Amino acid sequence: MAVEAQEIARPETRRRARRARPGFVTTGLLAPPVLWLVIFFLVPVVLIALYSVNVFSLYPGGQYFTLDSWKNFLDGSPFLDLFWKSVRMSLIVSVAAVLAAYPIAYFIALVASRRKYVLLLLILTPFLVSYFLRLLAWKVILGDQGVINTFLYWTGIRAEGDPVSWLIYSQFAVILTLVYVYVPFVALPIFVSLDSLDRRLLEAAADLGASRWQAFRKVTLPLSLPGVIAAFIFVFIPTIGEYFTPLLVGGVNGTMFGNAIADQFGQSLNWLNGSVLSFFLLTVVALLLAVFARFLTVRRVATG
Amino acid sequence: MSKERDGSPFERKLGRDDFLKLSALTVGSGVLAACGAEGSSAPEPGGGTTTQAERPPISSEPGDLEVFEWAGYEYPAYGGKRGQLWPYVDKYGKPKFSFLTSDDQALGKVRAGYRPDIVHPCVDYTGNWVEMEVVQPWDPALIPSFKELDPVLVKGGQIDGQQYFIPADWGFSSPLYRSDKVEPNGEESWELFYDDRYKGKISWWDTPLENFVIWGYVNGVGDPWKMTDDELDEAKDFLISKKNLCRNFWSSQTDLDADIAAGNIWIAYSWAGSYVAAKDAGLDVVYSEPKEGRLGWNCGFVLMKETENFRHAHEFIEGWSSKESAEWIINNYAYGHANTAVDLSKVPEDYVKVFHLDDPKAREEPNAHYARPVSTADRARYASRWDEVKAA
Amino acid sequence: MEIATSPNGTRLLKVWFAILVVFLYAPLLLLLIFSFNDNNLPVFPLRGFTTDAYRQFVSNPELKASIVTSVKVAALSSLGAIILGLLASIVLVRRDFFGRGGVSALLLSPLVVPYIALAIGLLVFFNEASLPLGIKSIVMGHIVVSIPYAILILVPRLERLDARLEEAARDLGAGALQTFRLITFPLLLPALVSAYLVAFVLSFDEIVIAYFVNGQVTTFPLYLFSTLRFPTLLPQVLAVACVVMAASAFILIGAEIARRVIERRLGTDLSESAAEPA
Numbered sequence: 001m002a003v004e005a006q007e008i009a010r011p012e013t014r015r016r017a018r019r020a021r022p023g024f025v026t027t028g029l030l031a032p033p034v035l036w037l038v039i040f041f042l043v044p045v046v047l048i049a050l051y052s053v054n055v056f057s058l059y060p061g062g063q064y065f066t067l068d069s070w071k072n073f074l075d076g077s078p079f080l081d082l083f084w085k086s087v088r089m090s091l092i093v094s095v096a097a098v099l100a101a102y103p104i105a106y107f108i109a110l111v112a113s114r115r116k117y118v119l120l121l122l123i124l125t126p127f128l129v130s131y132f133l134r135l136l137a138w139k140v141i142l143g144d145q146g147v148i149n150t151f152l153y154w155t156g157i158r159a160e161g162d163p164v165s166w167l168i169y170s171q172f173a174v175i176l177t178l179v180y181v182y183v184p185f186v187a188l189p190i191f192v193s194l195d196s197l198d199r200r201l202l203e204a205a206a207d208l209g210a211s212r213w214q215a216f217r218k219v220t221l222p223l224s225l226p227g228v229i230a231a232f233i234f235v236f237i238p239t240i241g242e243y244f245t246p247l248l249v250g251g252v253n254g255t256m257f258g259n260a261i262a263d264q265f266g267q268s269l270n271w272l273n274g275s276v277l278s279f280f281l282l283t284v285v286a287l288l289l290a291v292f293a294r295f296l297t298v299r300r301v302a303t304g
Numbered sequence: 305m306s307k308e309r310d311g312s313p314f315e316r317k318l319g320r321d322d323f324l325k326l327s328a329l330t331v332g333s334g335v336l337a338a339c340g341a342e343g344s345s346a347p348e349p350g351g352g353t354t355t356q357a358e359r360p361p362i363s364s365e366p367g368d369l370e371v372f373e374w375a376g377y378e379y380p381a382y383g384g385k386r387g388q389l390w391p392y393v394d395k396y397g398k399p400k401f402s403f404l405t406s407d408d409q410a411l412g413k414v415r416a417g418y419r420p421d422i423v424h425p426c427v428d429y430t431g432n433w434v435e436m437e438v439v440q441p442w443d444p445a446l447i448p449s450f451k452e453l454d455p456v457l458v459k460g461g462q463i464d465g466q467q468y469f470i471p472a473d474w475g476f477s478s479p480l481y482r483s484d485k486v487e488p489n490g491e492e493s494w495e496l497f498y499d500d501r502y503k504g505k506i507s508w509w510d511t512p513l514e515n516f517v518i519w520g521y522v523n524g525v526g527d528p529w530k531m532t533d534d535e536l537d538e539a540k541d542f543l544i545s546k547k548n549l550c551r552n553f554w555s556s557q558t559d560l561d562a563d564i565a566a567g568n569i570w571i572a573y574s575w576a577g578s579y580v581a582a583k584d585a586g587l588d589v590v591y592s593e594p595k596e597g598r599l600g601w602n603c604g605f606v607l608m609k610e611t612e613n614f615r616h617a618h619e620f621i622e623g624w625s626s627k628e629s630a631e632w633i634i635n636n637y638a639y640g641h642a643n644t645a646v647d648l649s650k651v652p653e654d655y656v657k658v659f660h661l662d663d664p665k666a667r668e669e670p671n672a673h674y675a676r677p678v679s680t681a682d683r684a685r686y687a688s689r690w691d692e693v694k695a696a
Numbered sequence: 697m698e699i700a701t702s703p704n705g706t707r708l709l710k711v712w713f714a715i716l717v718v719f720l721y722a723p724l725l726l727l728l729i730f731s732f733n734d735n736n737l738p739v740f741p742l743r744g745f746t747t748d749a750y751r752q753f754v755s756n757p758e759l760k761a762s763i764v765t766s767v768k769v770a771a772l773s774s775l776g777a778i779i780l781g782l783l784a785s786i787v788l789v790r791r792d793f794f795g796r797g798g799v800s801a802l803l804l805s806p807l808v809v810p811y812i813a814l815a816i817g818l819l820v821f822f823n824e825a826s827l828p829l830g831i832k833s834i835v836m837g838h839i840v841v842s843i844p845y846a847i848l849i850l851v852p853r854l855e856r857l858d859a860r861l862e863e864a865a866r867d868l869g870a871g872a873l874q875t876f877r878l879i880t881f882p883l884l885l886p887a888l889v890s891a892y893l894v895a896f897v898l899s900f901d902e903i904v905i906a907y908f909v910n911g912q913v914t915t916f917p918l919y920l921f922s923t924l925r926f927p928t929l930l931p932q933v934l935a936v937a938c939v940v941m942a943a944s945a946f947i948l949i950g951a952e953i954a955r956r957v958i959e960r961r962l963g964t965d966l967s968e969s970a971a972e973p974a
Contacts, residue, residue: 029784030799041840078695103708103712123716124893125941125944126723129937134723136727145568168568196852230849250552252553260691269680278813289807413907418908561737566737
């Protein structure tokens, strides 16, 4: 049965679904989104790419092709270390968020089926409150005289005036608040993939004597993997370039690559550097995405 | 709710007497300073790219004035009935506003092609605006209240003898500290920012310029606003060695005020507003008078080169610069205002001491160091080193 | 028999769900408390109860206008994003064509670009193309960044969707549009709703692109950030946040009641029949 479920997604099926005049229909369907992105995404991004080699500049002064900024950046600039630090932090955040969200999505999709949309909305609603304000609330929770430390004083675990100071303005604070922000977001794609799971597969697995755990491992988990990977991408990629969270709760050592980019475009007024940093991020993340995509395909070939 | 401050959200906080007193006083000091330097340095009228005579009359302008402004200065701000802009609005109607969140972002947005008529940057960025070739000098002759503006601040807004910047709001910057937790070594000094005893309780302002400028004044370099590369490198190494004393580098006053009130921060670079907020939170704080001198900030207006509303822009600035508007700004925002003709009868004594308002020299060099235009090249030299401090 | 979990498993999942809800809502509860506290700053100890923030918010036209703007921008951009995302997803899942890899890379690439770089590029582009700045330009930018999210939600669902259902419909004489309307669309609805919600919240809270291409309009996040350099307005935006929360809760409860009423009337389980049409 698992094999049949896999087959649905296999290219053969896709090809069979193709009808007459495929070129025309495909083009017609693809044109709007592709054109939209070419005009409102590719063109602006190419402008910034040109900026990174000084071919295009909005500042009075010489415009000539140079890779100097790229060389300076790749040649041991402090930003490079910052980048790898950001990648590490993002990985921790992504794994934690996916692990926390999977049971939630599972619960909503497969157990709480009668109320699933209400429950889904319940976890998504906090999103409607501005990110900034939610972070502000976390600062109240994590501060030296915040909710947690006050509790520790009250229970006597910590003496008054001796707070757990790494709760805020630290990498920990950044990771915690990012997980907080992304968990509901991550639950969505996992929910969608679990929700579309054919329950008859699980029934069949049970009929064939599989335990629930076996059914989960052999049927549910593999089938929800596309959603899990989408979820992982949902968190991992934007958090590498994260800006506001480190700015607000990161302190002096919790800054991330996104802060460096924003600073180059902002207070440093160095758009050349800013575009170099942006394109470095873009390139590395695009490579990572390609690896994910490959992983997906390989898995399909292996199990399909 | 009193009728005069109808609808103002500041009733709860800024409406408090403290704030009024403080702001009235900050302006008071401006007047005193002005007395000392009466009529010093207004540039020649008609200093703009086009002289007055060539300008078409105001009636032939489109009049769709667009102001790139800090939120809260729009009209009517925060539901208030009359803002500081009423002299202009009564005559010409409400201008359009877009909001800037920081000087550098405003510069970036204009650099990318945004073209309002007037922008409200701070004086140290004036050089960048001029170098970007997007602004033109004002014609002070078209602004009757110009002669009432603080000459020290007016002079700060001149580049190559041209009035590119009309000063409006201003204030001090100085170390603020919790006097119940912090005991400075001897005389008050900016060196409090580098005091190992308060590791994890210090907050510097996240800005490329001022942290080096402070180091410059502490170490007595020739010109802290234009340090040599060697001096900057030395400062950079020093700041990197001290950066872990900081809990954070603050970037919004709201965050800083909350951190001070919540006990996360004991020592910070701050504006007078943070002092008032901390007092209001019932904390024992000192707005210190460092022996190296306080810093000062001053924001105001630049005029875009491509504006089709040249005369409207000047009318708008006349509205802003008038003493009636100044009073409104002071009463509602607790800022200093460049107009020195404001009525000072409500000056409370307890703040006189804190802000040295009985001393007209308190805001002049070498007692205080007001921000000044910095060239793009110089800013870049400071900024690249601040990048290194932050990334280190 | 419940096949997805054992009774113990269900209990564990319920506990975990409850913990997560507490984790998600505890900070919001604090915001609610501080919105009624007589202090501009969100710090303990509390000072006293006041509804000033709410009264001020109600009489603050700029703040209200910014919320209306944000709702418009979010509603339009999420609609645009799911339409464009749906078209792209159908092609990506159902059709094989030359350059498929390149196209999907393009469609997902807005995910990997720092917003600030895109925002500056967009502003330069809008100026060069003489396109006016305003709600429309923010919507255009938000659609760009929302498309990949829509695709990432729609594609897994489409992949799971049995293509033979569509084929059967076509064999029975249904046209392409009819097949979409009667078969594909209803089956996709949950994913479309999810994608819409994600795109909506993404846009509602987005500030970097909005900052650069807004022209003279002010969205709620822009208002928030531009005013929050001073704490005076904080209670008002907290009040707004609480009103938004209350409205969402209202809608949530309303939806649940409506579902029960309809179910009772029809005697069926709507969510089940929608999710398990086979």
